[in-house]
Every structure is written in C-alpha cells, then in structure tokens.
Amino acid sequence: xxxxxxxxxxxxxxxxxxxxxxxxxxxxxxxxxxxxxxxxxxxxxxxxxxxxxxxxxxxxxxxxxxxxxxxxxxxxxxxxxxxxxxxxxxxxxxxxxxxxxxxxxxxxxxxxxxxxxxxxxxxxxxxxxxxxxxxxxxxxxxxxxxxxxxxxxxxxxxxxxxxxxxxxxxxxxxxxxxxxxxxxxxxxxxxxxxxxxxxxxxxxxxxxxxxxxxxxxxxxxxxxxxxxxxxxxxxxxxxxxxxxxxxxxxxxxxxxxxxxxxxxxxxxxxxxxxxxxxxxxxxxxxxxxxxxxxxxxxxxxxxxxxxxxxxxxxxxxxxxxxxxxxxxxxxxxxxxxx
Numbered sequence: 001x002x003x004x005x006x007x008x009x010x011x012x013x014x015x016x017x018x019x020x021x022x023x024x025x026x027x028x029x030x031x032x033x034x035x036x037x038x039x040x041x042x043x044x045x046x047x048x049x050x051x052x053x054x055x056x057x058x059x060x061x062x063x064x065x066x067x068x069x070x071x072x073x074x075x076x077x078x079x080x081x082x083x084x085x086x087x088x089x090x091x092x093x094x095x096x097x098x099x100x101x102x103x104x105x106x107x108x109x110x111x112x113x114x115x116x117x118x119x120x121x122x123x124x125x126x127x128x129x130x131x132x133x134x135x136x137x138x139x140x141x142x143x144x145x146x147x148x149x150x151x152x153x154x155x156x157x158x159x160x161x162x163x164x165x166x167x168x169x170x171x172x173x174x175x176x177x178x179x180x181x182x183x184x185x186x187x188x189x190x191x192x193x194x195x196x197x198x199x200x201x202x203x204x205x206x207x208x209x210x211x212x213x214x215x216x217x218x219x220x221x222x223x224x225x226x227x228x229x230x231x232x233x234x235x236x237x238x239x240x241x242x243x244x245x246x247x248x249x250x251x252x253x254x255x256x257x258x259x260x261x262x263x264x265x266x267x268x269x270x271x272x273x274x275x276x277x278x279x280x281x282x283x284x285x286x287x288x289x290x291x292x293x294x295x296x297x298x299x300x301x302x303x304x305x306x307x308x309x310x311x312x313x314x315x316x317x318x319x320x321x322x323x324x325x326x327x328x329x330x331x332x333x334x335x336x337x338x
Contacts, residue, residue: 078147105165124156199221201218
C-alpha cells in the first residue's frame with residue numbers, strides 16, 4: 001500500500017502531545033521565532049507575537065499564530081527568511097493552510113495514541129536511511145540540517161510521529177474499506193494495463209489568457225492528429241513532457257492508479273487505436289492515443305490479495321475525508337475567521 005500520509009498532508013513537522021488537553025504555545029521575546037513573527041507582522045498584522053491569535057479551536061487544543069511560526073522555524077530553519085519576501089495574500093494563505101494541516105495532524109496523532117499505535121526503532125532508522133541516500137549520505141544530510149538550523153532530534157521525533165499516523169491510517173483503511181467478491185471479480189475482469197502515446201502542453205503557473213492560447217494550440221494539434229498525421233512525430237515535435245517526448249509520447253503498460261485520474265480515465269476508456277479529446281490535468285492539456293490494453297493473465301486466486309489492496313487504495317481518499325470529518329466533529333473543530 002502506498003504511504004497515504006505523504007499524499008494527503010503537507011510536510012509539517014511539529015513536536016506535540018496528544019493524550020490530554022494541550023497548552024497554547026506563546027513565543028518568548030528574544031527567540032528567533034519571536035523575531036520572525038515580529039518581522040512578518042509588517043506584512044501580515046495577524047502574526048503579531050504579542051497577540052498570539054487563535055486560528056483554530058477544538059475542545060482539546062487551539063492552534064495559534066505563535067505555534068505556526070514555531071512550526072515553520074523548526075521545519076524550515078533559516079529558510080524562513082523567504083517568507084519575508086511574500087506579499088500579504090500569499091503569507092496569509094500559507095499560515096491558514098499550515099494551521100489546518102497542523103490541526104488535522106494533531107487529531108490524527110490523538111487517534112493513533114488512543115489506538116495505542118506503536119513505532120519500532122527500525123522503522124525510524126529505515127526512513128532516516130532513505131533521507132541519507134537522497135541527500136548524498138549521512139554526513140551530507142547532517143550538514144544540510146546544520147546549515148538550515150534544524151535539529152536532528154527534532155527530525156527523528158517528527159519521523160516517529162509521521163510513522164505512527166501512517167500506521168494508524170493503514171490499519172484504519174484495512175478495517176474500513178472492505179472489498180466484496182463482486183468488486184474483486186469486476187476488477188479482475190477489467191483491463192489491467194494500458195499503453196498510450198500522448199502530447200502534453202503545460203499550463204502550470206499560467207494565467208487564464210495564457211491557458212486559452214495553449215488550449216487553442218492543442219486544438220490545432222488534435223485536428224492534425226485526427227486527420228491522420230503520425231501521432232508519434234507530433235509528440236516529438238510539440239509535447240512538453242520530458243519523460244515521453246523523445247519516445248513519441250509513449251507510456252507502456254501502466255496500471256490503474258499510476259497516472260493522474262483524468263489521464264487514467266481516458267487511457268482506460270478511449271477505444272484502442274483512437275485519440276481522445278483534449279484532457280486537462282494538473283500538468284496541462286493532453287491528447288491521448290490508446291495503443292493497447294491488457295487484462296490480467298494470472299489466476300484470480302494468485303492475485304486476489306493484490307486486487308484487494310488496489311481496491312482499498314482507490315477508495316482511500318474518500319475514507320480519509322470521512323475519518324477526518326468524524327474527528328473534527330468529535331473535537332468541535334472550528335476555523336476562527338481573522
């Protein structure tokens with residue numbers, strides 16, 4: 001099963017207790033956190049450390065601006081200087097989003113603690129080893145932390161809490177997403193993989209006028225493709241997807257859940273050999289030519305557990321939102337308008 005928490009939550013790292021009512025965090029004058037809040041107050045008055053404004057309230061804890069600043073400093077270290085270059089609207093958005101995600105993480109940690117979810121030391125070590133590898137080795141990783149003013153002990157504790165929440169969610173999903181025999185049979189009979197060629201024109205960070213021009217360009221490419229021009233050559237010429245452009249836009253034998261939903265829907269629904277209409281995803285505009293699709297060839301008994309896991313994964317987002325709504329309702333979760 002994919003590690004769901006990585007997808008669902010922002011990478012907020014924070015030390016907190018969840019077994020009983022928690023004390024509000026106030027920033028102390030003379031600390032880096034207090035000074036950062038003071039500096040940012042000129043952009044966003046809401047962050048005045050003396051006021052320590054409540055952003056979210058529940059029946060067991062409150063999330064304040066002071067706690068958000070403390071979290072950002074602990075997580076970002078010296079990189080918080082970047083925040084001073086943001087305008088009021090962007091800074092307010094960052095504060096609000098982090099407040100919600102921090103509160104949600106507290107609710108999940110409380111639920112995990114109540115369920116007595118434990119974390120083995122080797123689980124923490126495994127994640128640390130992955131971080132070392134991605135950073136070019138343990139020494140380089142520690143150097144990066146030191147340069148950014150981030151404490152290794154803080155990182156370890158944060159990893160432990162991440163794993164505790166993830167283990168809790170994994171168990172919750174297993175227990176609350178049943179896979180019926182009908183679901184399993186339908187999934188087994190469906191096409192398992194698809195092979196497509198596609199052309200992508202990027203729209204990320206483009207305004208509406210720019211997107212209209214890009215869409216018009218894609219309409220022209222689509223017309224040429226449907227009139228019989230070589231799709232692979234069109235992809236090589238026009239596609240802005242570096243992962244497939246040089247290969248004529250080809251992605252072979254990918255399974256369900258590996259592509260963003262609108263792309264996957266087209267790949268598994270457009271008839272083989274035909275070309276989709278323009279498909280919009282978070283990356284941009286696509287046109288997709290379905291090359292082939294394949295069904296499962298192994299016996300059902302051999303792949304049953306694999307199919308059940310895939311079915312659970314496909315329903316995780318809805319179940320997660322349902323769980324979070326339940327936790328918020330029980331905690332009397334309220335966003336305070338400021």
